[in-house]
Amino acid sequence: MNLIKDSFEFGLHTQIHFGVNRIQELPEIIKKYNYKNVLICTDKGIASSGALDRLESILKDGEIKYEVFTEVEPDPTIRIVKKVEQFFIERNCDAIIGFGGGSSIDTAKGVSIAVANPGDLSKFEGKNQIPNKGPNVIAIPTTAGTGSEVTHATVLKDEDRKYKMGILSEHLHPKAAILDPALLTTLPKGLATMTGMDALSHAIESYTSNQAQPITEALGLYAIELIGKNLRPFAADRTNIEAASNMMLASTIAGAAFIWGRVAAVHALSHPLGGRYKIPHGLANSLLLPIVMKYNVSSNFQKFKNIAVQLGENVEGLSLREAAAKSVTAVEELIADLEIPTTLKEINIELSDEEVQVVAEEAFASGIANANPRQVSVKDLVSIINTIK
Incomplete structure (x- = not known):
């Protein structure tokens, strides 16, 4: 980036409350903003894990009025958002708590849009298309992956089109985020690994993106x-509170990085793969990340060398090109471990040539790959998909 010629924007509009057991402070936050009846938006997994019981106990002790919706689905849909919107209105709620993974937080953001902006949610796809700010969202993540707790974006699935659409607006920044690493200690291993790879893809793509700027590069x-x-020690033992704390921080920091530094070809492809074939988002990103990195590495050998070093690779005595290639090796070894x-x-999942072509065309049409550090065509995207078949 040429700081003499180029300009950039960066802003973080969410008040972050980080620390073990900071969830206990939720009633104070609700009272601070004078919410009268909050809706907890979560999923059945959180409800059955005991985490929801704990949250409700905290709210009851704090004499906070609340309602609960527990039918959030993985890869949140417009259908579910409209269902929660109706629930929110019928129960006279005035704020929303997204409690869970990215799906719960993105659903809460979708409900905020829907309550204040009647009509088909698909008309708000893209950037800054939401005319009215909706009810505030408090984000309480229980995974270390999406970074949605600090982003001004939500990704919702349009089931009719089998398509994941992104909505970005300054209205979507959560008002507050409670980052309590203790909430990560009951994560199943598979979810911990895949959400961790989601965070890594955010960090690497935002750092190498052609939209990267000094602040997002530092964060990424x-x-x-x-x-x-x-990530390795956290996956091995989710009760390792130090590793959990660092992974939660990493997820949030990567979220702050990618919302301004942008994601690129990995996410361009993972969205249609997830929308059409129900591949979990973190898994789709993990499948694609090393392949896209290998494609991109020549765009900036120095940046990819830096990634290799940060991932623990010894690059002493290597040429710049060889050191950069170590970044791909490091990610491949992490995935294997x-x-x-x-x-x-x-x-x-087996894709025909026709299905691969459709996914590549949808990925290209989304515009997300425009931020890729090396220009990609539909043909390039087809090749990347074929590599992971």
């Missing part, structure tokens, strides 16, 4: 370092 590189040092599948065949 630090998130890469934190994930490189902590985490025992994450590396091909679509391993997860029982």
Whole structure:
């Protein structure tokens, strides 16, 4: 980036409350903003894990009036958002708590849009298309992956089109986020690994993106370092509170990085793969990340060398090109250590040439790949998909 010629924007509009057991402060936050009846938006997994019981106990002790919706689905849909919107209106709620993974937080954001902006949510796709700010959202993540707790974006699935659409607006920044690492200690291993790879993809793509700027580069590189040092021990033992704390920080920092530095070809492809074939978002990103990195590495050898170093690779004595290539090796070894599948065949998905072409065309049409550091065509995207078949 040429600081003499170029300009950039950066802003973080969410008040972050980080620390073990900071969830206890939720009643104070609600009273601070004078909310009278909050809606907890979560999923059945959180409800059955005991985490929801704890949250409700805290709210009851704080004499906070609340309602609960527990039918959030993975990859949140417009259909569910409209259902929660009706629930929110009928129960006279005035704020929303997104409690869970990215799906719960993105659903809460979608409800905020829907309550204040009647009509088909698909008309708000893209950037700054929402005319009216809706009810405030408080985000309480229980995974370390999406970063949605600090972003001004939500991704919702349009089931009719089998399509994941992104909505970005300054109205979507959560009012507050409670980052309590203790909430991560009951995560299943598979979810911990896949959400961790989601955070890593955010960090790497925002750091290498052609939209990267000094602040997002600093955030992205630090998130890469934190994930490189902590994802393996966190996956091995989710009760490792130090590793959990660092992964939660990394996820949020990567979220702050990518909302301004942008994501690129990995996410361009993972959205249609998830929308059409129900591949979990973190898994889709993990499948694609090393392949896209290999495609991009020549765009900036120095940046990819920096990634290799942050991921613990010894690059002493190597040429710049060789050191940069080590970044791909580091990610591949991380995926192997985490025992994450590396091909679509391993997860029982087989795509025809026609299906690959459709996914590539949807990825290209989304515009997300425009931020890729190396220009990509539909043909390039087809090749990337074929590599993971």
